[in-house]
Amino acid sequence: MSLTVGIVGGTGAVGKKMIEVLEERSLTIDKLRIFASEKSFGQKIIFNNRKVTVELLTEEAMKETFDYLLFAAGGAISAKFAPIAAAAGNIVIDNSSHWRMTEGIPLVVPEVNGDVLRGYRGIIANPNCSTTQMVMVLAPLHKKYGIRRVVVSTYQAVSGSGYKAIEELEKQLIDESYPNKVYPRKIAANCIPHIDVFNENGFTKEELKMIYETHKILRDDTIEVNPTAVRIPVFYGHSESIYLELNKDPDINEVREILEETEGVVLNDNPDENKYPTPLEAENSDCTYVGRIRKDLFNSKGLSLWVVADNLRKGAATNAIQIIETIENFK
Numbered sequence: 600m601s602l603t604v605g606i607v608g609g610t611g612a613v614g615k616k617m618i619e620v621l622e623e624r625s626l627t628i629d630k631l632r633i634f635a636s637e638k639s640f641g642q643k644i645i646f647n648n649r650k651v652t653v654e655l656l657t658e659e660a661m662k663e664t665f666d667y668l669l670f671a672a673g674g675a676i677s678a679k680f681a682p683i684a685a686a687a688g689n690i691v692i693d694n695s696s697h698w699r700m701t702e703g704i705p706l707v708v709p710e711v712n713g714d715v716l717r718g719y720r721g722i723i724a725n726p727n728c729s730t731t732q733m734v735m736v737l738a739p740l741h742k743k744y745g746i747r748r749v750v751v752s753t754y755q756a757v758s759g760s761g762y763k764a765i766e767e768l769e770k771q772l773i774d775e776s777y778p779n780k781v782y783p784r785k786i787a788a789n790c791i792p793h794i795d796v797f798n799e800n801g802f803t804k805e806e807l808k809m810i811y812e813t814h815k816i817l818r819d820d821t822i823e824v825n826p827t828a829v830r831i832p833v834f835y836g837h838s839e840s841i842y843l844e845l846n847k848d849p850d851i852n853e854v855r856e857i858l859e860e861t862e863g864v865v866l867n868d869n870p871d872e873n874k875y876p877t878p879l880e881a882e883n884s885d886c887t888y889v890g891r892i893r894k895d896l897f898n899s900k901g902l903s904l905w906v907v908a909d910n911l912r913k914g915a916a917t918n919a920i921q922i923i924e925t926i927e928n929f930k
């Protein structure tokens with residue numbers, strides 16, 4: 600079946616990646632429409648060797664008929680326009696955080712909880728990038744051993760903050776005096792333990808997303824998640840050091856087998872040959888990579904892992920397009 604797809608915010612870092620991923624995957628797109636604000640409309644974007652003119656985002660346009668509308672324009676735009684599009688009968692896949700925790704709105708990583716999409720129409724939320732890659736690895740281990748507690752530190756690429764942040768790092772790498780505008784500190788040759796705004800409990804919004812989105816996707820709010828989210832001077836690919844306390848003693852070979860067999864997860868774990876994932880190697884891949892798997896030396900139920908994925912692909916665009924593929928497969 601050929602589809603009519605719209606992308607709201609198609610000129611930003613995630614929106615452009617959505618266009619790229621749509622070109623690569625096997626869905627047949629009959630018509631792609633791209634919407635943006637006054638700043639960007641009128642631009643020409645190439646999709647499947649054809650020029651698409653970026654249209655102005657209006658309420659009227661959202662009331663037209665689409666098979667799928669992908670939103671990648673931030674929370675305020677999603678809050679205003681997604682309900683209009685959904686009320687008109689369109690399926691909306693929203694990459695902002697606005698609808699993620701709303702009851703009745705599915706928050707979906709297809710390999711983990713794609714079943715919730717069966718028969719569903721309306722707004723669907725795409726999870727935060729740092730949550731997505733983490734639950735890809737947590738889900739099969741939770742099923743086998745039960746996860747009691749997760750302690751995670753992230754090492755997040757600047758592309759998670761958009762084009763302006765990519766430019767800020769590029770400029771600071773060649774000019775030490777280039778001022779920080781996107782980040783609260785200089786990002787080049789630094790790391791910043793501060794992503795999104797601080798909450799009064801001391802955690803940042805990014806860290807709270809990792810807690811509550813994990814509960815929703817894994818359908819288990821008893822899992823204790825303790826995140827520290829850190830921005831590092833890497834362009835693409837988020838990394839995560841994850842420590843798990845399980846309900847049962849894991850067998851390390853069995854853990855490797857489980858992860859090796861998990862759809863979308865690639866095991867890259869051979870310390871003898873310096874094999875472990877890094878963000879440079881994960882760039883432009885749709886997979887979630889896991890390595891450095893080892894048991895805690897002091898707690899038989901403890902397990903450490905290192906997880907890496909391309910934040911703009913599996914962490915955003917690819918996951919959104921996989922949501923479309925999942926719904927299409929249910930038809």
Ligand code: 2RA
Nearest residue numbers: 727728729755759760
């Ligand atoms: C970041 N998680 O990397 C955000 C993007 N959604 O800043």
